[in-house]
Amino acid sequence: MILVCGGLADGVTELVCARLQDSGYPYRLLDLARYPAGYRLAWRWTDAGPAGTVAGPDWALDLDALTGVYVRYLGPEGRLPPQGDPEAAAALQVEADAGLVALLENLSCPVVNRIGGGMSNNSKPYQALLLRRAGLKVPTTLVTNDPAVARAFQAEHGDVIYKSASGIRSIVRRLGPAQQARLVLLRYGPAQFQAYVPGHNVRVHTVGDTVFATRIETGAVDYRYAHLDGLDVAMTAVTLPAEVAAACLRAARELDLLFAGIDLKETPDGDYVCFEVNPCPGFIYYERHTGQPISAALADLLKGTTPAAWPAGRSSHRLTHSTRR
Amino acid sequence: MSAKPARSHRRRAMAGAPGNSNEDALAEPTDLGIARRVRDSRTRPVHLLLGDPADSCCAGVRARLAARGLPAHIVASPLAPPARLVWRLADGGLSSRLELGDDAAEIAGVLVRGTARFDPAGWEPADHTYMHAEMLAATLAWLTALRCPVVNRPSAALWYGGRASLLTWRPLLRRCGLHVPEQLITNDPAEAHAFRRRLAADGVAGAVYTPLTGEAGYLVATDAAWNGLADLQERSPVCLSEPHGAAHPACIVGGEVIWDDDSPPENRELASRLRQLAVATRLDFLEVAIAPFRRGLGVVTVEPVPVLEHFAAPTRARILDALTSLLLAPFAPEPEAMR
Numbered sequence: 001m002i003l004v005c006g007g008l009a010d011g012v013t014e015l016v017c018a019r020l021q022d023s024g025y026p027y028r029l030l031d032l033a034r035y036p037a038g039y040r041l042a043w044r045w046t047d048a049g050p051a052g053t054v055a056g057p058d059w060a061l062d063l064d065a066l067t068g069v070y071v072r073y074l075g076p077e078g079r080l081p082p083q084g085d086p087e088a089a090a091a092l093q094v095e096a097d098a099g100l101v102a103l104l105e106n107l108s109c110p111v112v113n114r115i116g117g118g119m120s121n122n123s124k125p126y127q128a129l130l131l132r133r134a135g136l137k138v139p140t141t142l143v144t145n146d147p148a149v150a151r152a153f154q155a156e157h158g159d160v161i162y163k164s165a166s167g168i169r170s171i172v173r174r175l176g177p178a179q180q181a182r183l184v185l186l187r188y189g190p191a192q193f194q195a196y197v198p199g200h201n202v203r204v205h206t207v208g209d210t211v212f213a214t215r216i217e218t219g220a221v222d223y224r225y226a227h228l229d230g231l232d233v234a235m236t237a238v239t240l241p242a243e244v245a246a247a248c249l250r251a252a253r254e255l256d257l258l259f260a261g262i263d264l265k266e267t268p269d270g271d272y273v274c275f276e277v278n279p280c281p282g283f284i285y286y287e288r289h290t291g292q293p294i295s296a297a298l299a300d301l302l303k304g305t306t307p308a309a310w311p312a313g314r315s316s317h318r319l320t321h322s323t324r325r
Numbered sequence: 326m327s328a329k330p331a332r333s334h335r336r337r338a339m340a341g342a343p344g345n346s347n348e349d350a351l352a353e354p355t356d357l358g359i360a361r362r363v364r365d366s367r368t369r370p371v372h373l374l375l376g377d378p379a380d381s382c383c384a385g386v387r388a389r390l391a392a393r394g395l396p397a398h399i400v401a402s403p404l405a406p407p408a409r410l411v412w413r414l415a416d417g418g419l420s421s422r423l424e425l426g427d428d429a430a431e432i433a434g435v436l437v438r439g440t441a442r443f444d445p446a447g448w449e450p451a452d453h454t455y456m457h458a459e460m461l462a463a464t465l466a467w468l469t470a471l472r473c474p475v476v477n478r479p480s481a482a483l484w485y486g487g488r489a490s491l492l493t494w495r496p497l498l499r500r501c502g503l504h505v506p507e508q509l510i511t512n513d514p515a516e517a518h519a520f521r522r523r524l525a526a527d528g529v530a531g532a533v534y535t536p537l538t539g540e541a542g543y544l545v546a547t548d549a550a551w552n553g554l555a556d557l558q559e560r561s562p563v564c565l566s567e568p569h570g571a572a573h574p575a576c577i578v579g580g581e582v583i584w585d586d587d588s589p590p591e592n593r594e595l596a597s598r599l600r601q602l603a604v605a606t607r608l609d610f611l612e613v614a615i616a617p618f619r620r621g622l623g624v625v626t627v628e629p630v631p632v633l634e635h636f637a638a639p640t641r642a643r644i645l646d647a648l649t650s651l652l653l654a655p656f657a658p659e660p661e662a663m664r
Binding site: 052096145167 | 419486562
């Protein structure tokens, strides 16, 4: 049995449920818009690990019967409005969520994805170090709060982009005259700059040991926001060079992500440069444009019909550095 | 006393591992590169204690470093103005430099206790939140690749994960052969009562309710308390734990396990497993509380930011001495992230 934790109003969760249904794989939905209301939880930890049940309105699921878990957490906007005192309700919701996170981190079956693996996404330069260690080429990157150093970086590279170092306001923009005039503001806090990498974006989804790559062709700097600039986007399924595919799998494994969205760029020289790894990829966009069976591969992983890329239950990753294997 | 550390620092710099500036060995494997580093090393070495100025651990380490003639700064927000950061990752390798002010200093070691938000005055709340996140992200990357000793170099999970409950540490504790009292998460009063009965059958009265997002535990022993718990369960699952006896803390500093003098001898037998835990967590400085429960001795708290006040005065001094020694240890050949 598969457990899906998410909100039905979320398109990605809806697609995962639909694919499991199509594949004939039994699953139960823990609706995070309502959770914990309407669910009965009894999870007991002994030295042997967690055991117990989760029960919905008309079903009950033994944790021992789980073959896989898919989770896509919701923000406050995805939840039902709290009842009673908002402050108390928010605190209780955080407590309930902490319980679910603790369970998922402790389960021995594949969990897509455990929360610890995604934490590196909060620091792009930190993640870049891990990606480089996995064998992926990363763009020349500068993090600084010194305007003179930023100007020198642009003088050296000509075309430079800037984007947040954290996971907030993560939009890629070219460093143009308007931004150059504002570089003096860097003194208040650092920003991240990268040498512009020409070429086509390639989005890679790794599902266990399977790699799906999509080439994206557009004139926009950040194709996700091409529509804002009135630009078109074309997508094609492609096959990566073996060493790049292997490095993508290594990166996902390093980050303890059974399912990852990896952003690459294929340069005119045939190099592949990696920008970041998304631990909770919204893959619908790519699957619908290319027909790649990403959700089917995910369903197989959750059912256990394809082995996970590495032994499940590396839940200690949450508290440790990723390790080389 | 003060001459040795200074010589030691010079020796490390000549070996190609300057404290603050951080360059990949591959970037400049020539004599010219070494000469440049020696020149850089003429700047004054300083230790950085990342934490609250009121933190007794930071203050104690600073005093010990000062006694050896080594300056140290306690900083809660290392990238706030007037600090100057240059962190650059390129094909040739990584270089980084952090200057805390006008005084160019070579950072010789860092103790990581925590960070604080910089002064929000003059900032819109959303912009302040954004800039704080940017500073956290940059600080983590900077710490990750530093070549000087970094005590408790954080992973992203630790840096961003907040305070982890005992449940979160369970798999790692289990892997190290350390037991943990039984725990239950449930929003079903019948399950809570079954837990109560199981404990009672073993002669244990009550259970401990510990919010996963808090630190305090509350003994639930009377019928009234159990009824109150049932009311709470209507709104949220609760975490119950098996009660335990008196807890004694142990502090792992480097490979050394430090106990209060009155710690029971049977606790000390867990020393090798505690060392194993420290290795598994990649933390140089870790506090673990051990207590007896139904099935023997077990871990009841894991604290990756040890609290000095949990220990008796003589123990605190030993912990601070060990921490100071760690900060003065030879440079690691290469931080893991750089391999």
